[in-house]
Amino acid sequence: MLIIIKPSTQKKHKKNCTWLLEQCQKRQISYTVFYTTGHFTNDCQKITVLAQSQKRVVVLGGDGSLHLAVNALMGLSCSLALLPQGTGNDFARGFGCSNSAWRNAIFSEHQVKIDIGQINSRYFINIAGVGFDAHVVQALQTKPALSALSYSLAGFKCLFVYQPSRLAGSFAGQQCEYGNLITVFANHHYFGGGLMIAPKAQLNSGYLECYRVPTRGLLGNLYSFVRLLLRKHHGMKELNYQRLEIAYINTPDLPIEADGELVGVTPAVVTIHPLALRFCMPQC
Template identity: 70%
Template sequence: MTMLIIIKPSTNKNHKKVCDWLLHECNQRQISTEIIYTTGNFHPDCKKITQRAEYYQRAVVVGGDGTLNLAVNALVGLSCSLALLPLGTGNDFSRGFGCSDKEWRTAVFSQGDVKIDVGQINDRYFVNIAGVGFDAHVVKALQTKPARSSLGYSLAGFKYLLGYKGTHITSDFSGREYAYKNLITVFANHRYFGGGLAIAPKARLNSGYLECYAMPARGLLGNLYSFMRLLLRNHHTMTGLEYQRVTVATINTPNLPIEADGELIGVTPASIQVHPRALRFCVPTCTSIQLEIKKVCS
C-alpha cells in the first residue's frame, strides 16, 4: 500500500501524538508515504491533493470536518481511497459512526473500502451536511473566532439564535416548489451537524439520496422551541417541518450564505444533487453502517 497523508497543522499535543503514531505505523509496515500540510487556501490545496493522489492508493486525513471536506473535493471519482483520523473540534461526520479512536486507527490500514454517496451544492462537494439558514449564519459568525469544542459550538449557536431573523426563501425539492420563512434548510448525507446535533437520524451513506429538512422560522420563542426539539432529537414530528428525500433540489433566493461540512463555501442561489457511490471510504468495522453499505456494494 502507498499512502498520501493530509494534515491540518496544529500545536495540539494529541494531534502531534496521532501524527507520530501514523508515521511510525507506516514505517513499521513499510508503507510509502507523502505528507501534504494544508494551508487554509481551499483551491490550491485541493488541486495539489488531486494531483498527488494519482500516485497513491490511499489518502488519510488527519483533522476535522473541514479537512475531510477538502479531501473529499480532491478525491471524488478517483481510485484513491480515503481514510480518516478525526481530530477536529466538531467531528460531526465521524460522530455518525459511533466508533472509538482505536477503531478509526484500524480502518486506516484496512485492506478494504466501500463506496459512499457524496452530495454537491453548486461547485462544492460535501460528504456530511450542507445547509442554508441559521447553520450557515453561525458558521459565518464563528469563522474568525478561535476553535471551539462541540459543546462550545452548540452554546454559541444558542446565543446567535436569540438575534436571528429568518429569511423568506423560495426553493424546489425534487420538482416541487416551496416558499417559506426559513430557519434551517439542510441536505444531509449523514446524521450530525453543528457540533453534535442529530438533524438527520435516518440518513444513510449509501442511500442514493439526501435527507432534506426545511425548518420554518417562527420568531424568537418559536425558534427556541425548534432548537430545543432538535437538541432532544424529536424534531421529526414538528408542525411545519418539511422533510423529504431528494436527489436534486434548488434554493432560488439569492445572497444567502451556504455552509457545507461546517465550512462557509459561498452564497445562494444553489443547486443541490447527490452522486451515488462516488467516493471510496474506509469505514470502521465497529459500525452497522458498514454492513448496510456492504450489502449494496458487494
C-alpha cells in the first residue's frame, strides 16, 4: 500500500494518520508513506514511480491531494482509496459518508471503476471549470480558505469584482459564444466548498455534465449565485445544461481550475475517460 499524506498540524488529521499506520501494522500490510510537497510535477512523477509496485494507493488529504493522485495513477493497475482531510472535500461530500465509512473502504475489496475527466493535459476526478470558479481559485492562491464556509464567502465577495469574459467554443459539436459567468464540466456533484452544481452527475455514466451560466450583470450574477446556493439553478431559464463526451474552448488566456486547483489557461479540450480508475467505494 502507498499512503499519500498532505502534511497538517490538525488533530483530526494526525489521528487519522496514526490510525491508518496502526491498522496496516495490525493487518500485516506493508506500506510506503509519501508526503506531498506542493510541487505538483515532481510529486506526480514520484508517486507514479512508487505506485507501480503497489496494490492500493490511499490519499489522506483533500481535493487537491486527490487530484494529484489521480494524475499520477492514470494508466496504472492499482486501486485508489480516500480518507478525506481537506478544507472543502467536495468530491467526498458527494457520497455523504461518515469518517468511519471512508476508513472501512480503505481495506475493503468493494472497488468500482469510475470515469475520469481530462482538460488539456490534466486529469480530474470531480469538476473542472472556466470562469468565475477559476477566478475564485486564483484569488485564494494568496489567502487560502480555512473552511468550506469561508470558501463560499470568498466566492460571494469575488462576484463584486469579477470581470466576465466572452467565451467561444464547441460543446458536443454545438458552436456557441456567450458572456461567461460559469462553465463547468462535472463528473460528480459538488464544487466550491459545498455547492451542489451537478446533482445528476454519475461517476460511471461515460459523460460529463456541462453547466453554462451566462453573465447578466452584477445583480443577475448575484441572483444566479443565490440560486446555486439554494440548489435551484436547474430551474433557471438562462442555464444551458447538457451531457457530453467532448468540448472545445477556443477563447485564449482564460484561467482553468480542476478539482479546486489552478491548472492552466485556455484554449482547452475537455474529454471523458470512461471507467478509467478503480476506486474503493465507501459503503454509506
